[in-house]
Structures are given as structure tokens and as C-alpha cells.
Amino acid sequence: MQLTKTDFIQYLNCPESLWLLKNKPQVYEEYKGEFSLFLEKLIQEGYEVEGYAKQLFKNSIDLPEDASPEYTKTKLASDNTVFFQPSFLSDKGVFARVDVLEKLPNGSFHIYEIKSSTSIKKDKKHNHLKDACFQKYVLQECGYTVSKVSIINLNKEYVRQGTIIAEGLLDIIEVTDEIENLYSSVVNEINAAITFINKENINAQECSCLYKTRSNHCDSFSHFNTDIPDYSIYEIGRISAKKVIELVEDGNTAIIDIPLDFELNTKQQIQVASLKQEKPIINNTAIDKELSNLKFPLHFVDYETYASAVPKVDGMSPHKHLVFQVSIHTMQEDGTLTHFEWLGRSLELPTEMLHQMQNFTDSTGTFISWNAPFEIGRNKDMIAWLPEFARYLSYMNEHMYDLMNIFKEDYVDYRCHGSSSIKKVLPVLCPQFSYSELEVQDGTMALDTWGRMVSDPNFNEDIEQTRKNLLEYCKLDTLAMVEIYKVLKNI
Ligand code: SF4
Numbered sequence: 324m325q326l327t328k329t330d331f332i333q334y335l336n337c338p339e340s341l342w343l344l345k346n347k348p349q350v351y352e353e354y355k356g357e358f359s360l361f362l363e364k365l366i367q368e369g370y371e372v373e374g375y376a377k378q379l380f381k382n383s384i385d386l387p388e389d390a391s392p393e394y395t396k397t398k399l400a401s402d403n404t405v406f407f408q409p410s411f412l413s414d415k416g417v418f419a420r421v422d423v424l425e426k427l428p429n430g431s432f433h434i435y436e437i438k439s440s441t442s443i444k445k446d447k448k449h450n451h452l453k454d455a456c457f458q459k460y461v462l463q464e465c466g467y468t469v470s471k472v473s474i475i476n477l478n479k480e481y482v483r484q485g486t487i488i489a490e491g492l493l494d495i496i497e498v499t500d501e502i503e504n505l506y507s508s509v510v511n512e513i514n515a516a517i518t519f520i521n522k523e524n525i526n527a528q529e530c531s532c533l534y535k536t537r538s539n540h541c542d543s544f545s546h547f548n549t550d551i552p553d554y555s556i557y558e559i560g561r562i563s564a565k566k567v568i569e570l571v572e573d574g575n576t577a578i579i580d581i582p583l584d585f586e587l588n589t590k591q592q593i594q595v596a597s598l599k600q601e602k603p604i605i606n607n608t609a610i611d612k613e614l615s616n617l618k619f620p621l622h623f624v625d626y627e628t629y630a631s632a633v634p635k636v637d638g639m640s641p642h643k644h645l646v647f648q649v650s651i652h653t654m655q656e657d658g659t660l661t662h663f664e665w666l667g668r669s670l671e672l673p674t675e676m677l678h679q680m681q682n683f684t685d686s687t688g689t690f691i692s693w694n695a696p697f698e699i700g701r702n703k704d705m706i707a708w709l710p711e712f713a714r715y716l717s718y719m720n721e722h723m724y725d726l727m728n729i730f731k732e733d734y735v736d737y738r739c740h741g742s743s744s745i746k747k748v749l750p751v752l753c754p755q756f757s758y759s760e761l762e763v764q765d766g767t768m769a770l771d772t773w774g775r776m777v778s779d780p781n782f783n784e785d786i787e788q789t790r791k792n793l794l795e796y797c798k799l800d801t802l803a804m805v806e807i808y809k810v811l812k813n814i
Pocket of ligand 1: 547
């Protein structure tokens with residue numbers, strides 16, 4: 324069975340899910356969930372960054388994407404010194420396709436790994452150095468000497484002005500010594516991965532995440548752990564792994580079964596109490612106090628943004644978010660509601676949007692958003708790009724209130740499954756409102772749809788209908804806040 328670099332990354336994150344993918348692909352397909360638009364976008368961005376990286380090399384040859392290891396062998400013997408996408412297969416079935424490979428004068432090789440991030444990731448979920456070790460391992464197994472390894476990634480300081488300059492956009496960072504230090508431990512992990520995927524069976528009744536918190540779980544969790552009930556201990560906000568282990572070992576995987584004397588913090592106890600009493604636990608005094616501090620008019624605001632690895636607009640840097648859409652519902656003290664919305668038609672800084680927004684709200688009242696650090700961060704970016712709006716955007720940030728905070732402590736309903744996301748809170752508080760009928764279902768879908776609409780020459784959907792779908796989605800986000808606010812005012 325072959326092991327690719329992608330497989331190896333998956334193995335490092337979770338051996339069980341890789342085993343399922345390799346040995347029971349039909350079952351894996353059922354549980355892995357949809358290949359997200361977000362991942363699809365990441366892959367496209369990777370190709371785009373690779374395109375610029377190629378401009379950094381001379382005397383190069385671009386091997387076909389599906390070129391075989393045998394074909395690579397013949398090409399490596401040519402006069403070229405740089406090869407894009409050469410592939411290698413070791414005797415043990417470990418396969419690598421290297422982004423860029425340079426033949427050095429002494430006959431050894433320099434591997435370049437291209438990443439669309441602005442730093443070298445070294446975390447548990449994704450470690451770029453381990454990726455590079457994997458490539459080096461396969462080449463060495465195939466009899467080549469690798470004397471240098473570098474990572475090419477995006478320069479976060481780069482600011483686009485007109486045509487992209489590859490030398491400015493990209494950084495080349497040599498990591499030969501770091502790879503050397505990691506190498507033998509990664510080789511051990513590669514060998515362990517080969518052994519694991521070739522096992523005939525693994526324990527199908529449970530996987531290691533049974534003992535880990537929810538942030539570690541993947542979509543295969545329910546496949547492996549069929550006995551876990553609805554309203555499980557994993558939903559408890561910020562529960563520690565230590566407590567999860569304790570509860571699982573005692574056979575208490577349902578919140579309802581947690582013993583009365585089990586130690587939880589106040590917020591967690593409120594969540595458990597909500598489920599046991601089958602009703603929300605509401606701190607009316609705290610909610611009244613919070614809401615009475617808000618100054619009318621109340622502007623319920625939501626941005627949609629488009630972030631790209633390679634900046635698309637002059638003045639922007641890699642991975643910065645471009646605000647392409649806004650919805651604002653403004654409520655006066657007498658309850659009157661007015662609505663403003665704006666949706667960009669092209670990739671450009673939102674100067675016109677800010678003009679119209681300012682006309683609509685002026686620097687008045689309180690701005691209310693859900694997960695306010697996001698809107699505040701976008702306003703800070705726009706202050707830097709469009710300083711003529713600095714006063715207005717600073718006013719917004721200084722008068723921004725995060726409605727989500729109430730659902731972290733003062734209004735806890737077990738039916739939200741331990742989440743304070745607006746998608747979970749809205750159907751519980753206002754079941755008459757729903758996202759399920761909308762064509763655009765979430766922020767990722769919105770950015771993907773808009774990005775394709777304004778930049779893909781092959782976009783063949785109805786543009787006016789697509790704009791209508793995007794406007795409806797963002798409008799519901801702010802209307803949802805209005806309705807939730809009304810519920811909170813009347814409890
Ligand atoms: S839930 Fe965790 S251990 Fe289980 S398959 Fe997914 S990532 Fe692996």
C-alpha cells in the first residue's frame with residue numbers, strides 16, 4: 324500500500340482515520356463529511372503560489388503533474404538544473420512529488436517545499452518541517468543525496484502594487500539544519516505509518532479521541548464511537564482532557580450521567596444544570612445590565628470577507644481579509660427598523676461601501692456584532708488602507724458590542740450543544756428563522772461564491788441571482804441578531 328505525503332500528514336493527525344481511508348474507503352467517504360470549499364480554495368491558492376515560485380528559478384523544467392518516477396529518472400539525467408514536480412517512489416511504497424528540486428554542482432540535491440502560509444508551521448496539526456523531512460526521506464531511499472532543504476513561503480510584509488513581483492512576494496528560508504535534527508524521528512514515524520496502514524484490522528469500537536476534547540475530533544468520531552449519546556460530555560465548554568478521561572473511564576459519557584460531586588467550573592455547571600432541568604439557565608439581572616448600557620440607535624452589523632494567499636488588490640498583503648459585503652439593521656429606541664446593505668461587484672478596496680455606510684449610520688449609537696473581534700479587526704485593516712475613514716471606523720470600534728458574549732455565561736441553553744455560534748443560538752431562541760432554506764449557507768460558501776463571481780472568467784451562474792443569494796444570507800445574519808436581541812429584552 325502506498326504512503327504519500329498527504330497520507331503521512333493525516334497519519335500524524337490521526338492514524339485511525341488514515342487506516343479507514345486506505346482500508347475502507349467507502350466507509351471513510353461516508354464519514355469524512357464534504358470536502359470543504361475552504362480546503363478546495365487552499366489547494367487552488369497553493370497552485371497560484373507555486374506559479375510565482377517558478378519565476379524564481381532559471382534553467383528549469385516543468386514535469387507533467389502525473390509524471391511517473393521512471394520519467395523523473397530520465398529527466399534528472401538531463402542538462403537542466405531545476406525540476407518542478409519530480410516524483411519518487413521508494414521500495415517500501417513511499418511516494419513523494421517534490422515542488423522544486425535543484426541539482427547542485429556536486430551532484431547532490433536541494434529540495435524546496437512551497438507553502439502558501441506566511442510562516443513555517445511547526446504545530447502538532449501541521450508541521451512543515453516534517454513535510455520536508457518526508458520528501459528528503461523518499462529521495463534518499465531512492466538513492467539520491469539531499470544536501471540542502473528550503474521552504475518557500477509568503478512574505479507577510481509584501482504589499483501589492485500593480486503586477487506581483489515574485490522576489491518580493493516570496494521568502495526562501497533554508498531549513499537544512501532543522502531537518503537534520505528532526506530526520507531520524509520522522510523516519511521512525513514514516514515506518515510506523517507504513518506498519519499501521521498495512522494492519523488487517525484496528526479496534527473499530529473506539530478511537531483515541533474518546534479520551535480527547537471535542538476540538539480534536541474529526542468527522543469519523545461517530546463511526547468509531549457508536550455508543551456516545553447526544554448531549555455528551557464533549558459538548559461541555561472548555562472541559563479539560565483530564566476531566567474527559569476521568570468521566571470516560573467511569574463510563575459517564577452523557578452529560579446527564581455526570582455525578583453531582585464531579586468538579587466543574589461555574590459555567591460548566593450551568594450547562595449541566597440546563598440539560599438536567601431541560602430549560603435555559605438565564606441570568607436576567609446581568610443581561611438587563613448589559614443591554615441597558617447600549618445606546619440607541621443600535622446598528623446590528625455583519626461583514627463578509629474574502630481572504631487570499633496572494634493579494635488581489637493593490638495595498639493589500641498576503642492573507643488579509645477584503646470586506647466585500649456588509650449588512651446593517653438599525654433599530655431606533657421606538658423599535659423602528661431600517662436596513663442597509665452593500666455588495667461589491669469587483670475586487671477593489673471598499674471605499675464606496677464605507678461612504679454609504681457612513682451616510683447610513685453616521686457616528687451614532689452602538690454597533691452590535693456577533694464575535695466582535697472579527698469586525699473590529701477588519702475595521703483596523705480598513706483604517707490602514709483607507710485613512711480617510713479612520714474617525715468613523717474608530718468610532719465603530721470604540722462603540723462595538725459583542726452580542727455573542729451573553730451566550731457564553733448569562734444565557735445557557737442545553738439545546739445549543741455548548742456552542743455560542745449564531746447558527747446554533749438562532750434556531751433555539753427564534754425557531755421561526757432559519758438558514759436552512761438559503762442558497763448560501765455560511766461564510767465560507769459566501770466568500771467562495773463571491774470570489775468566483777468576480778474573478779473567474781468561467782463563472783457561469785446567473786450573476787443577479789447569485790448577488791441576491793449573497794445579500795439574503797448576510798441580511799439574515801443581522802436580522803437574526805435583531806430577533807435575538809428582542810427575545811433577550813423580553814425575558
Ligand atoms: S475522532 Fe480523532 S482519533 Fe477518531 S478518527 Fe477522528 S481524529 Fe482519529
